[in-house]
Amino acid sequence: xxxxxxxxxxxxxxxxxxxxxxxxxxxxxxxxxxxxxxxxxxxxxxxxxxxxxxxxxxxxxxxxxxxxxxxxxxxxxxxxxxxxxxxxxxxxxxxxxxxxxxxxxxxxxxxxxxxxxxxxxxxxxxxxxxxxxxxxxxxxxxxxxxxxxxxxxxxxxxxxxxxxxxxxxxxxxxxxxxxxxxxxxxxxxxxxxxxxxxxxxxxxxxxxxxxxx
Amino acid sequence: xxxxxxxxxxxxxxxxxxxxxxxxxxxxxxxxxxxxxxxxxxxxxxxxxxxxxxxxxxxxxxxxxxxxxxxxxxxxxxxxxxxxxxxxxxxxxxxxxxxxxxxxxxxxxxxxxxxxxxxxxxxxxxxxxxxxxxxxxxxxxxxxxxxxxxxxxxxxxxxxxxxxxxxxxxxxxxxxxxxxxxxxxxxxxxxxxxxxxxxxxxxxxxxxxxxx
Numbered sequence: 001x002x003x004x005x006x007x008x009x010x011x012x013x014x015x016x017x018x019x020x021x022x023x024x025x026x027x028x029x030x031x032x033x034x035x036x037x038x039x040x041x042x043x044x045x046x047x048x049x050x051x052x053x054x055x056x057x058x059x060x061x062x063x064x065x066x067x068x069x070x071x072x073x074x075x076x077x078x079x080x081x082x083x084x085x086x087x088x089x090x091x092x093x094x095x096x097x098x099x100x101x102x103x104x105x106x107x108x109x110x111x112x113x114x115x116x117x118x119x120x121x122x123x124x125x126x127x128x129x130x131x132x133x134x135x136x137x138x139x140x141x142x143x144x145x146x147x148x149x150x151x152x153x154x155x156x157x158x159x160x161x162x163x164x165x166x167x168x169x170x171x172x173x174x175x176x177x178x179x180x181x182x183x184x185x186x187x188x189x190x191x192x193x194x195x196x197x198x199x200x201x202x203x204x205x206x207x208x209x210x211x212x213x
Numbered sequence: 214x215x216x217x218x219x220x221x222x223x224x225x226x227x228x229x230x231x232x233x234x235x236x237x238x239x240x241x242x243x244x245x246x247x248x249x250x251x252x253x254x255x256x257x258x259x260x261x262x263x264x265x266x267x268x269x270x271x272x273x274x275x276x277x278x279x280x281x282x283x284x285x286x287x288x289x290x291x292x293x294x295x296x297x298x299x300x301x302x303x304x305x306x307x308x309x310x311x312x313x314x315x316x317x318x319x320x321x322x323x324x325x326x327x328x329x330x331x332x333x334x335x336x337x338x339x340x341x342x343x344x345x346x347x348x349x350x351x352x353x354x355x356x357x358x359x360x361x362x363x364x365x366x367x368x369x370x371x372x373x374x375x376x377x378x379x380x381x382x383x384x385x386x387x388x389x390x391x392x393x394x395x396x397x398x399x400x401x402x403x404x405x406x407x408x409x410x411x412x413x414x415x416x417x418x419x420x421x422x423x424x425x
Contacts, residue, residue, distance in 0.1 A: 050247040057254035064261045064282040072286055076333045076407040083284075099331030100319040114319060118410050120264025120281050141319055184330040187319075211281040213266045213408055 070209040071123075071172075071200070073190060075116050078182045080172070080192060082203050089203065092196035093181045097188045102137050112137045114187040121166040121210040126201065130163035130173060131156050137187070160194060162201040166210050172200065253418035256305060257283065260414050267414040270350075272393075277401075279408055289404055292355060293396040300391035302417040306344035311409045312337045336403035344415060349392045352402050 069089065072081045075096040082090040097116035104110045134153045139146045147153060160174015175181065175191040185191075192200060253269070260267040261283040269278040272294055279287040314336065317329040339353045397405070 047244060047247060050244060050251065053251050054247055054254070057251055057258065060258055061254060061261055061283040065284055066282070070284075072284075074287065076404055098319070098329075099314075099316055100329065101316045102319040112319075113316070119266055122264075137319075184332050209264075209282070211266065211284070211286060213279050213281070213286050 066209045068205075068208070069203045070211065071204060073116070073210070073212040075118070075184070075212060078184065080190065080196070080200070082200060090196065090199055092192050092200065095175065095181050095183055095185050095191040097186050098184050102141060105140065112187075116186070116188050116190060116212060117168070117170060118212050121212065123164050123204050123206055123208040123210060124167055125163075125165035126204070126206060127163040127165070129156075129161060130159045130171070132158040135169075160192075160197055162197050164201065164204055173197065249419055252303065253416060256303075256416045259305065260416070265414065266408075266410070267416070268408075270415060270417045271419070272417065273419045277395075277405065287404075287408070289397065289401045291395050291397055291401075295394050297392040297394060298390065300347070302348075302391070302419075304346075304416075306346070306348045306415040306417070308342060308409055308411060308413045308415065309345045310341075310343040311411070312340040312406055333403055333407055336406040338399040338402040340402075340406060342409060347390045348415075349390050351392065351394045352397060352405060353394065354399060354402070355396050 065085065069082055069084050072083060073079070073094065073096065074081070078094050078096055080090075080092045080094040081088050082092075098114050100114050102112045102114070104112065132155045133150075134155060136146045158176060159171070163171045163173040165171050170189055172190045172192060174194055174197045177185075177191075178193055181191065181193060253271075257267075257269065257280075261280075264281075266279060266281050266286070269280055271278065272291075275291040275294070277289040277291060278285050279289070314331055316331060340351070342350045342352065344350065
């Protein structure tokens with residue numbers, strides 16, 4: 001009887017150990033192996049090499065910041081910001097990619113994906129009174145045949161007064177549907193209102209960095 | 214026996230509940246903090262020189278920074294975090310797997326109506342992000358926001374740990390993987406899910422130096 005009770009107690013303690021050890025084995029928030037807890041008092045002189053290194057590294061990092069204007073696009077919230085240094089010069093409501101897909105009829109298993117590309121880019125072209133040369137998907141999406149005559153692809157007045165190209169056929173341009181600004185509705189390009197587009201066109205030059213997240 | 218069990222559960226459970234009330238450390242200039250800050254800057258320099266978006270997870274400041282060229286583009290607050298399985302957090306990690314989102318098919322555009330699209334509201338609020346080499350970050354909410362999923366994740370963690378102790382092979386877990394759990398609001402979780410792209414670089418820091 002004594003051995004049975006003792007055995008049960010030991011088993012119970014073991015069970016508690018198995019339950020609590022994994023729960024308490026976490027590294028609590030804010031505690032680290034090297035930073036938290038009391039530290040020995042160190043003179044500022046002793047810290048000088050580290051401080052100097054810190055200043056050097058920060059300076060190196062700051063050198064990547066564009067000297068002039070740069071553009072930041074937030075695709076989640078459909079906002080375009082023109083910045084200079086840490087200052088925001090302009091915030092514009094935009095429309096970015098819908099994320100939808102369209103199957104390519106002549107290539108089974110292949111599809112167009114209408115995302116606004118993410119990453120670091122730069123303005124590669126600045127156009128006034130741009131003309132839209134409709135790609136194949138623009139016809140297929142409407143259930144139309146793709147024309148063989150190139151002239152039938154051209155549409156004017158669709159892209160607004162200006163367009164800023166940033167590579168692979170993607171542009172920042174105007175829109176005929178200002179009510180849809182602020183929504184993810186485009187085929188990958190970035191749309192702005194007429195007024196904002198004019199301001200961005202004036203501020204952005206060829207080579208102006210563009211960061212899209 | 215029941216009393217001991219309750220004490221054990223209190224010890225195990227309450228630290229995780231307390232996590233949500235911890236605040237970031239005040240800035241300090243000690244050697245360890247400087248060494249850590251310098252390490253993070255050196256790692257960031259390897260990323261800032263390329264035209265890309267990268268993420269800085271600062272665990273002490275409780276913040277996720279989305280950056281490019283050393284510039285902060287966006288910041289997301291972390292309510293709390295804990296590291297389930299330890300290991301070095303130094304170096305650059307790259308996103309290997311993220312939550313998938315079903316894409317609607319494109320339709321003919323109509324003048325005044327928005328077509329079906331993937332939007333921020335469609336992003337998940339609880340998910341795992343797998344990074345190479347060997348890092349898993351799970352994202353979820355606090356107990357108050359999602360009590361049942363929190364309990365489930367707690368039981369899951371406990372089982373994985375016990376299974377490891379008992380030598381039971383757990384099919385879905387890689388024991389070499391460092392695992393961090395981030396507790397964030399649903400909005401932050403959705404924003405983070407939206408922002409992550411395949412191969413996105415991540416660096417992790419625990420610096421208490423004041424930010425500019």
